[in-house]
Amino acid sequence: MEKKRNNKKRPLIYATLATLAVVAFFAVVxxxxxxSVRIQTVQMDETAYIYITPQDNAATVxxxxxxxxxxxxxxxxxxxxxxxxxxxxxxxxxxxxxxGDTMSDIYRRIVSRQQTPVRxxxxxxxxxxxxxxxxxxxxMVDSASLVQYTHPVAISCFGVKExxxxxxxxxxxxEVYWDISAQQLFExxxxxxxxxxxxxxxxxxxxxxxxxxxxxxxxxxxxEETANSAEMPIIAGLYINxxxxxxxxxxxxxxxxxxxxxxxxxxxxxDLETDSPYNTYKHxxxxxxxxxxxxxxxIESVLNYTKHNYLYMCAKEDFxxxxxxxxxxxxxNANAKKYQQALNKLKIKK
Numbered sequence: 001m002e003k004k005r006n007n008k009k010r011p012l013i014y015a016t017l018a019t020l021a022v023v024a025f026f027a028v029v030x031x032x033x034x035x036s037v038r039i040q041t042v043q044m045d046e047t048a049y050i051y052i053t054p055q056d057n058a059a060t061v062x063x064x065x066x067x068x069x070x071x072x073x074x075x076x077x078x079x080x081x082x083x084x085x086x087x088x089x090x091x092x093x094x095x096x097x098x099x100g101d102t103m104s105d106i107y108r109r110i111v112s113r114q115q116t117p118v119r120x121x122x123x124x125x126x127x128x129x130x131x132x133x134x135x136x137x138x139x140m141v142d143s144a145s146l147v148q149y150t151h152p153v154a155i156s157c158f159g160v161k162e163x164x165x166x167x168x169x170x171x172x173x174x175e176v177y178w179d180i181s182a183q184q185l186f187e188x189x190x191x192x193x194x195x196x197x198x199x200x201x202x203x204x205x206x207x208x209x210x211x212x213x214x215x216x217x218x219x220x221x222x223x224e225e226t227a228n229s230a231e232m233p234i235i236a237g238l239y240i241n242x243x244x245x246x247x248x249x250x251x252x253x254x255x256x257x258x259x260x261x262x263x264x265x266x267x268x269x270x271d272l273e274t275d276s277p278y279n280t281y282k283h284x285x286x287x288x289x290x291x292x293x294x295x296x297x298x299i300e301s302v303l304n305y306t307k308h309n310y311l312y313m314c315a316k317e318d319f320x321x322x323x324x325x326x327x328x329x330x331x332x333n334a335n336a337k338k339y340q341q342a343l344n345k346l347k348i349k350k
Contacts, residue, residue, distance in 0.1 A: 042072045042106075044099040049116060051094050051178060053140060058086045065106065069097055076103030086111070092140065094118055094178040117175040122189070124171040124223065124295040126262055131169060131293055135185075145182040158190045163289030167216035170196045171295055204303040208240055217286050219294035219302045224253030224262065225313075228322050232301035238310045238325065240302075247311070249280035257291040266343055317342040 048068035052061060058081035062074040080103065081087070093115040097106060108114075120138040125131045128150060129143075136143035148154060152162040160168045170193055176185065197212045205215045222235050239249055256264045258276035272279070278287040310325040312332030317339045324335040 040073050040076065040102065042069045042097060042099065042101045044069055044097065047099070048097045049094055050097060052092050052110065054090055054092050056090065065097060074103065077107055080104065080107045092179040115177050118178045119173050119175055121173045122169050122171050124293045126292040128165055128293065140179045141182050141185065146185065149182055149186045158186065164213045166220060166290035166293045167213050168193060169293045171293060201303055208305065209244070213289070214286055215299060215302050216294050217290045219298035220290035220292045221251050221253050222301055223292060223294050223298040226321060226323065229297060231322055232298055233304060233306040234308065234310070234325065235313065236302040236305035237308050238313055240305055241311055243285065246284060248284045251280045254278045254280040254287050254291060314339050
């Protein structure tokens with residue numbers, strides 16, 4: 001009888017052992033997963049960053065994490081991605097990978113879009129497309145998408161005329177998210193422009209008899225005239241003197257712009273006859289718009305121009321990049337003769 005009882009207990013014992021084995025197996029597996037997700041941390045000397053595009057999936061994100069944190073166990077990220085179906089809700093942007101992060105921390109940061117902003121610089125360049133190319137290299141958005149927003153119809157949505165497009169950009173360093181769209185970026189640029197042109201700057205522009213766009217136009221000429229910061233307010237004051245007297249600006253950079261060659265070192269008499277509204281030898285007043293994206297320094301130099309009696313300027317004959325200033329045409333002609341002689345000596349024809 002005892003032997004029969006033992007035989008009856010055996011299936012129960014086997015079943016119990018099998019159940020315990022399964023539980024033990026899942027405990028080990030789930031324990032490893034829990035450890036890789038919530039316990040194991042990333043060890044790094046300093047914070048690193050990954051850039052995720054809309055084309056990235058969980059696998060490529062894990063590769064990017066491993067690239068900046070080679071010792072990281074990305075199995076935890078894989079577990080979370082599978083459980084939460086990451087590939088159905090991809091997230092783009094710049095994300096931090098910090099020392100002490102768990103995969104749960106990193107995953108949560110990405111799916112909740114806790115991005116780290118990037119600092120972008122808007123440069124003061126002679127060509128708007130060149131500036132856009134530089135900006136696009138700092139962001140996920142491509143330059144072609146940005147260029148579309150400089151189309152006359154598109155830019156008019158921001159209250160900007162085609163000839164005033166260079167004035168729309170205020171060169172400086174700003175913070176945005178790396179995956180910002182073209183439209184969002186242009187909305188930001190418009191916001192930065194409005195903030196720059198505060199009441200104080202508008203009042204200074206008005207006192208000089210200029211609109212903000214005209215300040216930018218004059219500043220673009222000042223930028224092309226000199227790289228010497230000390231001279232900028234003096235040159236700005238000289239041109240404002242000419243504007244107030246109704247004299248043509250006779251600014252060589254505007255002729256170079258009309259000719260499509262800003263690198264010209266010598267302006268010939270025939271060049272002064274160039275038929276263009278940007279030729280300030282033929283047309284009085286300011287040209288239709290900026291001849292480049294003006295620097296903030298040049299804009300501030302126009303707003304805070306030096307008050308003096310100069311009406312003429314000529315590049316110095318030592319080619320230092322600075323100028324001789326004059327109050328009379330006679331003085332100016334003498335300065336111009338010295339400069340022309342220096343050009344002839346070096347056989348500079350253009």
